C-alpha cells in the first residue's frame with residue numbers, strides 16, 4: 001500500500017490574514033503559517049490505512065520555502081517521506097496551475113511504484129475553494145471519491161460515505177483512486193516525542209518545475225486563468241445594541257425583531 | 264445575445280431555489296439556457312420557464328445518474344463546446360464546485376467559486392467573492408476560456424421573467440472513466456418540516472451553550488419559520504446532525520436574519536454566517552466574540568431568553 005497525501009501550508013486563520021497590495025495575492029509573509037488543519041485529517045486517515053495493513057505514506061506539498069513545515073508536521077505524525085515542490089515561478093498560482101503541478105508530481109512519485117490512493121483535505125483553510133481534489137482526479141484520470149466522512153478499503157476497491165445536502169451516499173470505486181476527506185472522518189493525532197525525533201531523519205525531496213517537466217509559463221500569477229481586479233477590507237460590522245437580561249431579555253429581543261419586521 | 268448555461272439543481276425534478284437565483288443572474292449576462300440532468304423534468308418545466316430559461320437542454324438516462332460528478336462535468340463540457348456560452352453558472356454546493364472544477368480543466372477555462380454577486384463587465388462577467396471568513400471582498404473575472412462561476416445560495420433574489428423555453432433532448436456520450444465512481448446507496452435525509460438551511464430567510468443556531476438541549480432553539484426557530492443550525496461544538500457532541508453545521512466546514516449561510524444562541528463566535532463559525540444581513544446573539548458571556556458582529560445582542564441565559572421570546576412572538580402574531 002502506497003498513499004500520497006497532498007498537504008498545504010497556509011496562513012494561520014487566527015492571525016490577521018490579508019492580501020499583498022502589489023499583486024492582489026494572499027499575503028504569506030505577515031502571518032505565521034501552519035499545516036492546514038483540514039489536511040491533518042487526510043494525513044491521519046492515510047496513517048490509519050497503512051497501519052491497518054502495511055505500506056508507506058508520502059506527503060506532497062507545493063509552496064514557498066516555509067511550506068516544508070507542513071511536511072515536517074506530517075512526518076512527525078508518522079508519514080514516511082515528503083516531497084516539496086518549490087519554485088519561485090509558482091507564486092500566485094491558481095487552482096488549475098496548482099492541480100497541474102501536483103498531478104505532475106504525483107506522476108513522478110508513481111514512477112517508483114504506483115500509489116494506491118491519493119488523499120487530500122476537503123478544502124484549504126485559506127482559499128477554501130474545494131476544487132483541487134476534483135481537478136486532480138480529472139488530470140490524473142483517477143476515480144474521484146471526495147468529501148468522505150468514512151473510508152473503507154477492501155479487495156482493490158475503496159468505499160466512502162459522503163454526507164450531501166439532501167442525502168447520505170455510499171460511493172465505490174476501484175483503486176487507484178483519489179479521495180478527499182472531511183473533518184468528520186477521524187481525530188488527527190498529535191505528534192509524539194518519538195515521532196518528532198524520528199521525523200528529523202525522514203527523507204524530504206525538493207523538486208523544481210524543471211524536475212517535473214512543467215513550463216514556468218504555465219504557472220504563477222501571470223498564467224492564472226482568473227484575475228483579481230481589486231480587494232477591499234469589509235468595514236467591520238458596527239456593533240449594535242447589547243442588552244443585559246434582567247428578566248425582560250426575551251421581550252426586548254422580540255421588540256428588536258418587530259422593529260426590523262422579522263415578526 | 265450569447266447563451267448562459269445554468270446547471271439545474273434539483274431532486275427528482277423539484278428545482279431548488281438556488282437555480283432560480285442563477286437564472287435571474289444569468290439574465291444579466293445573456294440568454295439563460297437551463298441544463299437539466301436526470302429524471303423528473305416534467306415537474307421542473309414550469310419553474311425553469313417562469314424564471315426565464317429561453318432554452319432547456321435535457322439529459323436523461325442512466326449514464327449520468329448513479330455516478331459522482333464526473334459524468335455531469337462531461338455533459339457540460341460537451342455543451343460548452345457546442346454553444347460557446349458567455350458563462351456557465353453552477354450553484355456553490357460541494358457537488359457544484361466539483362463539477363465546475365472538472366469542467367474548468369476539461370475546457371481550459373478559468374473558474375471562480377463562491378461568488379456572492381455577478382455583474383456584466385467589459386471583458387465578461389465580474390464577480391464578487393467574500394474571503395477570509397468574510398473579512399474581505401474580492402472583485403475578479405475569468406481571463407481564460409469560458410467563465411465558469413459557482414454562486415452561493417441567497418446571492419440574488421429570484422425574479423420571475425416568464426418564458427417558454429425550447430426544449431432539446433441532448434444525446435451525450437459518457438466515458439467509462441467518468442463512471443468509475445459509482446453511487447451504490449442513497450439515504451435521503453430525514454425531513455424535519457423546517458426550511459432548508461441554505462435557502463431559509465431566517466436561521467437560528469445553537470451551540471455548546473445549549474448543553475445538548477436544542478428544544479428552546481427549535482421552538483424559537485419554529486415561531487419565526489426559521490431553519491435550525493448548529494456550531495461544530497454542538498455537532499461534535501452529537502447533539503445535532505452534521506448536515507446542520509454552520510461554518511467553514513459546514514454550510515455557509517447568508518440569510519436575512521441569523522440568530523446565534525450559546526455560540527461563542529469562533530473564526531470558523533463566523534466564516535459560515537458573517538455575511539448574514541442581520542445578526543442577533545444570545546450569550547451568557549458579555550465578552551463572547553460573537554457580540555462584535557451583532558446588530559442586537561442579549562447577555563443572558565438562552566434557557567430564559569429564548570422561551571420568553573418564543574412566547575412573545577406567538578402572542579404578537581396572535
Ligand SMILES: Cc1cc2nc3c(=O)[nH]c(=O)nc-3n(C[C@H](O)[C@H](O)[C@H](O)COP(=O)(O)OP(=O)(O)OC[C@H]3O[C@@H](n4cnc5c(N)ncnc54)[C@H](O)[C@@H]3O)c2cc1C
Nearest residue numbers: 470471472494495496510511512513525526527531547565
Ligand atoms: C479546521 C476547523 C474547522 C472548523 N469548522 C467549524 C465550523 O464549520 N463551524 C463551527 O461552528 N465551528 C468550527 N470549528 C470550531 C470552532 O473553532 C469552535 O470550536 C466552535 O465554533 C465552538 O462552538 P461553540 O461556539 O458552540 O462553543 P464554545 O466556543 O464553547 O461557546 C459556547 C458559548 O455558549 C455560551 N453559553 C454557555 N451556556 C449558555 C447559556 N445557558 N446561555 C447562553 N449562552 C451560553 C458560552 O458563554 C460560550 O460563549 C472549526 C475548527 C477547526 C480547527
Ligand SMILES: Nc1ncnc2c1ncn2[C@@H]1O[C@H](COP(=O)(O)O)[C@@H](O)[C@H]1O
Nearest residue numbers: 006007062120121123124129130131132
Ligand atoms: N499547494 C498545495 N500543495 C499541496 N496540496 C494542496 C495544495 N493546494 C491544495 N491542496 C490540496 O487540495 C485540497 C483542497 O484545496 P483547495 O481546492 O485549495 O480548497 C487541500 O486540502 C490539499 O489537500
